[in-house]
Amino acid sequence: MSVSWAARAEPYAAVIHTDDVDRFYRLYDATHGHPSAEQLQRDYLDVGTEGLHELARQRRVTGARIAETLAQRPALYADAKRCLAVLPRVRGRLATAIATLARLHPQSQLPPVTIAVGRGKPVGIGSPLTGVQIGLEALCATEWLNPDVEQRFVTVIAHEYAHTQQAAALVDKEHPTVLEGSLVEGAAEFVAELIAGHASYAYFPALTRGRERAIETAFAADLDKTDLSDWLYNSTPDKPADLGYWVGYRIVKAYYLHASDKRVALSDIFAMTDAHAFLEKSGWQPGIELH
Incomplete structure (x- = not known):
């Protein structure tokens, strides 16, 4: 199965989705940080973007597994809220980076990027078959990569985006x-x-x-x-x-x-x-x- 993406309106434009993050934290705040497994499944995962569904499929993300991680590591999700502030700047810088890629490599396919909330992992996945999915809470916690949060998000997502251009025979080799x-x-x-x-x-x-x-x-x-x-x-x-x-x-x-x-x-x-x-x-x- 692969994520499908519509033809882009602008020649160098790629879609960067953050709707799933907003939906998760609306639910999180409404339940005072304690959404149930059923709520997470029904009100977050089931109504999420195609990219979130792909993340869930590939990495076995379910409402029950998010609820389990929330119970075990509540600080992971509470702390990740600080990374919401950088997302508008991250989106702008990524749009520029992806446009640069398209100019340097005009035959690039430009699949969407989905930033969502998962079960603590993975930080990010990128494939020529399925696009890019980023776990906000996981990447926000991975401070050892780069202490600059905005820079970390931009460069990690650019790294994962490069995987979408690589030959599937090698990048997805088992x-x-x-x-x-x-x-x-x-x-x-x-x-x-x-x-x-x-x-x-x-x-x-x-x-x-x-x-x-x-x-x-x-x-x-x-x-x-x-x-x-x-x-x-x-x-x-x-x-x-x-x-x-x-x-x-x-x-x-x-x-x-x-x-x-x-x-x-x-x-x-x-x-x-x-x-x-x-x-x-x-x-x-x-x-x-x-x-």
């Missing part, structure tokens, strides 16, 4: 290798930087400075492993990691910088399906200097 997974995520980091001005993982420079060659030499030894746990999806609030994102970003950036035609290079990045061929063409090597 069991990727370290190299494949890192290139998928690294490409999204690079595109976020290209269209929004910054990558989403703001802590990478401090974490990697002076260790570039050592980190990437270790990465080169693990390229074809299917156990991703040393490189991807292994960050915690106490120990930020995910260094595969950083190495993948550097490989993709090397490819882009070495290309004479940047528009073709961006198309190549999005169309990538053969990770090893892309790596070979990038000119990347452990410790490479990128300017």
Whole structure:
């Protein structure tokens, strides 16, 4: 199943939905922070946007599961209300970033972005088949990514939006290798930087400075492993990691910088399906200097 989106009225315009967030917090406030599972299902999820329904389908979000998380972690939803204030600015900056993407890559499909409230996870998902869905409460709580709330929302959503342009054969691959997974995520980091001005993982420079060659030499030894746990999806609030994102970003950036035609290079990045061929063409090597 995939989310369908209507033809856009403006050539570089994408729809950014925040209606689900408004609906959730109306219910939350009306019930003094204690909506029932039935209320959450009937008055929030069932009447939500198509993007919310897709989030619910993919990540098993139900009224009962939101109610369970609310009971276990009430501060998560109470604290997330502070992030509502940045959403108007986030929407404006994202509209600009997506327009930039469309100008740099005119064949882009521009699916909608849905910012909603879920069960504490995921922070965000993006796919060429289903568009972008963001969990407001989860992203609001992920301060270790970037302490600047507005910047965090803009860059994380730009990262997820990049996934909507990538080849589904790679971005939705069930069991990727370290190299494949890192290139998928690294490409999204690079595109976020290209269209929004910054990558989403703001802590990478401090974490990697002076260790570039050592980190990437270790990465080169693990390229074809299917156990991703040393490189991807292994960050915690106490120990930020995910260094595969950083190495993948550097490989993709090397490819882009070495290309004479940047528009073709961006198309190549999005169309990538053969990770090893892309790596070979990038000119990347452990410790490479990128300017």
